[in-house]
Amino acid sequence: MLYLHGGAYVNPLVRAHWSIIGAVINATGATVTVPLYALAPKNDYRAGTALIDDVFESIVSTQNGDKVIVMGDSAGGNAALTLALRRRDDGLSLPDQLILLAPWLDLSSKDPAMRELEQGDIMLSVKGLRECGKMWAGDVPPSSPYMSPLYADLRGMPPMSIFQGDRDIFVIDARKFAAKARKAGVEVDYQEYQGGFHVFMGVTFLPESKDVFRRVKEATASDLKLGSKS
Template sequence: MPSLLSRIVPWYLRATRANRPFITAEGARERIRERTLRPLPYGPPRRLRSDVEVSVLHDSVRPVYTLTPRSGRARGNVVYAHGGGWVNEIAPQHWRLAAEIAARAETTVTLPIYPLIPFGTADRVIPAFAELVLANRARYGEVCLAGDSAGGQISLSTALLLRDEHEVILPRTVLISPALDLSMSNPEIAEVQPSDPWLGRPGGLVLGERWSGPLSITDPQVSPLFADFTGLGPLTVFCGTRDILMPDARLLVGKARAAGVAVDYHEAADLVHVYPLTPTPEGRAAQAVLIASLRAALTRPNGGEPSAQP
């Protein structure tokens, strides 16, 4: 049974109407209008771990932040793609997780503030993430990708693009409740929907269509579930069962394992979307697994792949 704090989370999400941009198409369109007119701040919270240093550089479009452990023992790099339905800016929870990864995995963490819809689309953002990973490989050595929700889609699509266009296989990609099929055509989504206090298919379809831009909704840069996973590096995947993205996460795990990819899958009963980011015992436990996974991938000689999990 989930902890008391995890049982409170669905109530809190419903009470704060966190699902407004997702449960109706008009709610999604209104969120796009609102964020276009009034963008949210994206800078780091004033209080992060004191043992992590934050710096920022600006590329030609948006800022790119770097979190570095003050211990001076950093090895490798993690490029983290934040979630938010491709329409919401990075949140304090993302910053706190990035700081935990930097300090506890003893690595640098790169946080790109990527353009959101209606200005950002997959055909622009995914190649930009791939170029960032390539640049960081030259600077730091081994690089892993990680992301939650919409950021999980960005991370997996980027890993696939790196494999296909640059022959680069990452030592690990970590996906937290990833969006995988933006057509949301899995019939099992309807079965999960009543228990999901956060996401919804009608709004999700609008956001996915805007994010796809000129690409087909089934293009792997938009919906990575449609890709061939042969030769992809290892994956670590987290998902709760009170999440409409869970049915596609199961499909991903099955399809990737069938293609010979090592997958470490963590499915949590009765927990919500992106539960590893929640301030709960289950969230903290998931973060410990996530950080250990990244640390191992970045300290393994030559980025060697671990064996597949059962």
């Protein structure tokens, strides 16, 4: 497994990320690689995605028939999706599966419905997200498909599991993205948790978090036969 951490593309790994990674290892027994990719504002997407691409290719080249799964939270979920989009469009092998925890799907965060939920979100703000998205995108429009998978053609993408809380402003785009991916023929397991804040899985002892890791275990152990769709 390749794990890509969140932090709006401006913040490094924190303890909650390591808690998630540890819970995933305990649940699945997977070998997990965690790249420390370059961040904004010192860098834009070019340095970060170059490292992610190289690390994924090195994993694929030594997999010996094992499944290769890419997992990410928040901005890391964005990075997981854009990695798969680049490889699909370049005619390269894809991850066997994507596992996305509260993924950041639109770097421009332009859906006005996000503003309506903002007051109840204890972690994210639309204004801050937009600034971080601009820094990461650099000279590319933040809403372009390779920056914001919500606007990408999703045909041919690998199976996905998406775990999302409903007290997170990203839930607006997550619902739309799951529906769009299914319409494109992608196998999607979308699970939404009532009262879940942004990347609540980082608090690993919560009942909802334990359910997420149980489902991750089932999904990764089922030879890509994902759980029930909702």
